[in-house]
Amino acid sequence: MGKTALVLGEQLGADNPALVGADRILLIESTGAMRKRRYHRARLHIVLSAMRHRAADFRAEGREVVEVRRAAAFEPELAGMGDLVCMEPENPKWAARLASLGVELLPSNAFLADTQDFNDWATGKKRVTMEHFYRGMRKTHGLLLDSTGGPEGGKWNLDAENRRPPAKGLTAPDSWMPTEDEVDADVRRDLDALVSDGLQTWGADGPREFAVTAAEAEAALSDFLSNRLPEFGPWQDAMVTGERTLFHARLSVPLNLGLLNPLDVVQRVEAEYRAGRVPLQSAEGFIRQVIGWREFVRGMYRFRSEEWESDNGLEAKTPLPAVFYGSGRTDWNCLQDTIDTVRDTGYAHHIERLMVLGNSMLLLGVKPDEALDWFRESFVDAADWVMAPNVIGMGIHADGGVMMTKPYAAGGNYMSKMSQHCKGCRYDPKKRVGEDACPLTAMYWSFLARNREKFAGNHRMALALKNLDRISPDDMLGIQEVASRASAGLKGA
Ligand SMILES: Cc1cc2nc3c(=O)[nH]c(=O)nc-3n(C[C@H](O)[C@H](O)[C@H](O)COP(=O)(O)OP(=O)(O)OC[C@H]3O[C@@H](n4cnc5c(N)ncnc54)[C@H](O)[C@@H]3O)c2cc1C
Ligand code: SF4
Structure with missing residues (x-):
């Protein structure tokens, strides 16, 4: 044979x-x-x-x-x-x-960092940080370094320049779309037959939007490098209604299928910068995502192996509301708009995943296994190695702070600054008590109160806890009322 x-x-x-x-x-x-x-x-x-x-x-x-x-x-x-x-x-x-x-x-050659090297680097450290790992990766692979071997432009991290709230009228060029062929038609027929035979699915069966061949991956990458990479950096945290991709790359699908080599991708990004076509903040911002976050997440997945599945550091107990699967609707604009995007495409960009979907689950106290299952089922680029650290660690802080020193918890203030969702919402992001109080804002304070003891020794949470202590008992009662109403409303949506 x-x-x-x-x-x-x-x-x-x-x-x-x-x-x-x-x-x-x-x-x-x-x-x-x-x-x-x-x-x-x-x-x-x-x-x-x-x-x-x-x-x-x-x-x-x-x-x-x-x-x-x-x-x-x-x-x-x-x-x-x-x-x-x-x-x-x-x-x-x-x-x-x-x-x-x-x-x-x-041995796998799908990633740049060797698993054993990552484990050796992480073992025995009191705290592992992405930033430290990322700088090592820049040096190892000679990316964006100046003639002295230091960071190009003098700084390793340009995040501070890359957090602009959405400007009025901000739009991005349309992203590359594949043309479906006979293979896709066959797939669609076979899936229809499986569904008739009892296969359970959710979400729209729209036209395929992501690259699935090496040739398509190349087309999607070239399109991104020419049309959206230059603006990627400044707007990477912005959420704009009606702009589902904004300046993001939509390359996670071909990267995770093994169709793009991550080193080739970042070297081509650097070449765009060296040719003067892309500003440093965009090139650095993107390279950080691929050789920093992507490789760090994979390293952490392998390092903690099966521990991820049993993490529940915040003792979260709430079942995932069915509204996440598109059953019923919520009147929280931010959440409903983002669920609609996922339902229609199987994609949402990073900040929507983290600060809308993950944050809502964190504040609600959704059980980690149900949160993880939903993300695993719902995204076109899902894979075990990427989901566990991103959802359990970054999204809902169930890993006891292994990935992140503090939870990515936010209320309406963040949402109204970084997105346009609040403009059409029936709630007021600034209000935490009363009929039109923002559910996220009230739930943010309720979340802090619920987990007060757990965050007490965390110096990065000190300011948030100090602000919590300033809330009067009467206001706290009102906040808890709004938070309970919001949580019950979402469960019954
Ligand atoms: C709760 C949550 C769940 C996520 N689930 C997935 C998932 O199932 N699959 C997945 O590939 N990514 C996941 N991510 C990471 C990130 O959101 C996606 O990789 C990114 O949104 C994909 O879209 P893009 O290609 O347009 O990315 P861009 O924003 O253009 O970023 C470029 C590339 O960087 C890489 N990248 C950036 N951030 C991360 C990260 N945190 N982890 C891993 N890779 C990263 C991706 O390969 C991505 O294609 C998740 C993040 C969070 C917070
Ligand atoms: S007001 Fe609150 S619920 Fe409405 S969109 Fe803004 S953050 Fe979301």
Whole structure:
């Protein structure tokens, strides 16, 4: 039989080491896995479309391909395939399962930072910070350095210049969109058939919006470099109604499928800066996302391994309201607009994920496993390695502060500064008591009061707790009333 390369859905790149010397390539579409959760239609479409396009590309290269569709289970499909080899998947449980089935696992080359090096760096440290890690990555890969080996422009971090609230009338050029083909039509037909056969999904089955082949990934990257990267930095935290992408890259899908090499991406971003086409604040801001946040998140996922799944540092107990799955509607403009975006596309940009979706779940006290499941199911770019640290750590602070020294908790003040959501909302972001009090504002104070003891020794929370102490008992009663009403309203929406 010779050697068979098992290629998983997140390993579709040309430099997957399992492909070297393989006699054939095996791609398995497991309906068993699809049935485990209630995935967004767009997410299922992306994964199937990417795998099928890749299979067609392999065939065009003259390689023997075994494609298994509608596999009820994964294991039986491995039988009779000779010696199986696969690039090690990021999920340790999944890797152990493949190893126990006799699949030879090869070290992953999907990330720039080596897992062992990351673990050695993180082990024994009282606190690991992304900033420290990121500076090391800039030096290791020679990115945005000046002639002395220091940071280009004299500063490692240009975040302070990159937090502009949305300017009036701010718009961005449309982002690249793929043209669907026969493969997509097949995927859509097959998903319809699976749904008729009981598969549970949620979200719109709109046209595919993200790159799923190497050629499409290149087109999406070129479009971003020319049209949106120059303005990426200053507006990266802004939320503009009707601008679902703004200046973001929409490259997480092809990056996570293995179709783009992260080092190539950031080197091309640096080249744009060196050619004078992009300001430093945008180049640095973007490079930080890819070699800083993306690699740090993956390193932390592997470092803490399965601990993420049992984290509940804030003892959160609230079930996730069904409104997150598009069932019913809430009158919180910020949350409803963002849920609508996710429902329609399976995408939201970083600040919407963190400061609207994550923040609402944090303030509500949503159970970590339910929060994690929702994010896993709902986003086109979801993967275990990226979800756990982002949701459990950054989004809802359930990891006891391992990822972030303080929770990303915010009320209406933040939302009205950084977004346009509050303008059309029936609530007043400045009010924390009364009929038109902003639910987020009241819940922010209620959250602090509920977790007061837990944050007492955290110097980064000192100012927030001091402000909490200034609230009169009468106001606090009013705040708790608004917060309870808001929480109950969301559950019953
Ligand atoms: C609660 C929450 C859930 C998230 N879930 C996912 C997810 O399922 N999949 C995913 O890829 N990213 C996730 N992120 C990170 C980030 O929001 C997305 O990578 C980004 O929004 C993707 O859109 P973009 O390509 O337009 O990104 P841009 O804003 O243009 O950023 C460029 C690239 O940087 C990388 N990046 C930036 N921030 C992060 C980060 N915190 N973690 C990992 N990579 C990062 C991504 O590869 C992204 O494509 C999550 C963040 C939060 C707070
Ligand atoms: S007023 Fe409050 S609920 Fe309404 S959009 Fe603003 S932050 Fe959201």
